[in-house]
Amino acid sequence: MAIRVDPENNETRALFDMANFGGQHVLEIGCGDGRLTWRYADKAERVTAIEPAAKQIALAREDLPSQLQDRIEFHNIAFEDFAAASAPSAFDIVILSWSLC
Amino acid sequence: MVHALEEIRRLLKPTGALIDIHPMAESSPIEIHQGGKIDLAGYLSVRQWCIDYQQADNALAEITQRGLFAVEREGVFDSLTHYASVAEMRTDLKEAIDKFARDAQSAGEAAPHAEALAARAEELMQAAVSGAELILRERTHISRLKPT
Numbered sequence: 079m080a081i082r083v084d085p086e087n088n089e090t091r092a093l094f095d096m097a098n099f100g101g102q103h104v105l106e107i108g109c110g111d112g113r114l115t116w117r118y119a120d121k122a123e124r125v126t127a128i129e130p131a132a133k134q135i136a137l138a139r140e141d142l143p144s145q146l147q148d149r150i151e152f153h154n155i156a157f158e159d160f161a162a163a164s165a166p167s168a169f170d171i172v173i174l175s176w177s178l179c
Numbered sequence: 180m181v182h183a184l185e186e187i188r189r190l191l192k193p194t195g196a197l198i199d200i201h202p203m204a205e206s207s208p209i210e211i212h213q214g215g216k217i218d219l220a221g222y223l224s225v226r227q228w229c230i231d232y233q234q235a236d237n238a239l240a241e242i243t244q245r246g247l248f249a250v251e252r253e254g255v256f257d258s259l260t261h262y263a264s265v266a267e268m269r270t271d272l273k274e275a276i277d278k279f280a281r282d283a284q285s286a287g288e289a290a291p292h293a294e295a296l297a298a299r300a301e302e303l304m305q306a307a308v309s310g311a312e313l314i315l316r317e318r319t320h321i322s323r324l325k326p327t
Contacts, residue, residue, distance in 0.1 A: 081271060082261040087318070089200070092256045096198050096323040105190060161186040167195075170189050175200045 083113055090117045093173075102170035108177025112138030120133050121144050126169070130156040180238035180242045188326045190245050197248060201235050202317045203255070207298055209268075211303045213311035220300040223272070223315065228289035231281045239322070246327055253322035260315040265301045268313055272297070 085091070093114075099121035107113050109127035111134050119125045127150060129135045135154040143148060153160060187197055206222035225232075243247050262268040272293040273298055278284035 081263070081267060084257055084258050085261060086247075088256040089258055089321075091202070092254055092321045093198065093255065093321075096252060096321060097196060107187075128197075157183055158186070161190060164190055166189050167192045169190050170192055170195045171198060172191055172195070173198045173200070174187070176202065 087117075091116065092163070093118060097171055099171065103168070104171045104173060105169040106175065108175060109138060109152070110134045110176075112141055112152075114148060114175050116141075116143060116146070119150050122149065122171075125150045126153065127151070128153045128155050128160050130154070140152040154177060180234055181241055184238055184242045184246065188242075191326050193326060195326065196251070197326075198321065198323065199235075199239060200319060200321045201232055202258070202319050203232070205305060207315055207317045209300055210314045210316060211300065211311050212314055213307045218303050218307075220313075221296045223296060224292065228276065228281060228285040228292075236320075239324070243324070248324040249327045251323045251325050253320065256319055256321065258317045258319045259288055260317070262313040262315070265297055265313060268295070268300065268315070269297045270275055290318055 099118050101123050104118070104122045104125045106125060109129045109134055110131070112127065115125060115127050115138065127138065129138065129152070132154050135152050139152050142152075144163040191197065199200045202225070209220040211218040211220060239248075243248055243250060253312075260271070264272065273290070276286050276289045276293060280289060304311060304313060
């Protein structure tokens with residue numbers, strides 16, 4: 079059996095208490111293997127998820143549920159590089175989850 | 180970290196929000212749950228070796244003081260990591276130390292601490308009934324900040 083992180087959904091509940099994801103374009107910084115991404119992505123309009131660790135982003139791409147494929151983009155990139163290449167005012171919500179940038 | 184938060188502000192729409200989630204800078208209990216009771220194997224003292232989550236708190240405090248963001252809402256919850264075995268916990272802690280230790284010296288000091296916790300957890304799991312669960316409990320802070 080694999081490690082199970084937050085099967086109680088405490089984090090998901092706390093996240094939904096903080097934001098309504100309906101119709102929102104979300105940037106998730108440090109998405110890791112997508113553990114948190116799967117929990118809210120079906121509510122968002124679009125998710126851009128970035129992660130500098132190639133191994134983690136490969137896991138996220140591998141596990142991407144088919145129903146979320148047209149909604150989530152994964153990028154294997156450090157935040158500073160992503161930010162440098164991004165236009166201002168592009169996102170409704172930014173999630174900084176267990177990440178120090 | 181402060182520069183990253185300035186960049187996040189630039190990427191956010193003026194009506195947008197930053198959601199920050201990070202563990203609080205304190206020790207996290209490692210617990211064995213069985214038959215409705217909880218035995219404590221010990222505390223994972225992240226503060227001693229981990230890159231400083233206190234820095235994250237300080238950076239957030241600085242950007243709010245500078246008026247770049249304002250805290251709209253905040254809360255605290257427990258994030259529980261369930262391990263199927265002590266071996267799995269050992270591997271996870273080792274990977275966490277490799278990834279998050281401040282430096283080689285901190286990593287060297289953290290390894291025996293993690294191993295002592297794993298050994299204690301092993302003793303308790305061996306004495307526990309079948310179906311006992313090994314759990315790391317991390318107190319976690321979440322906040323919603325709006326660009327100002």
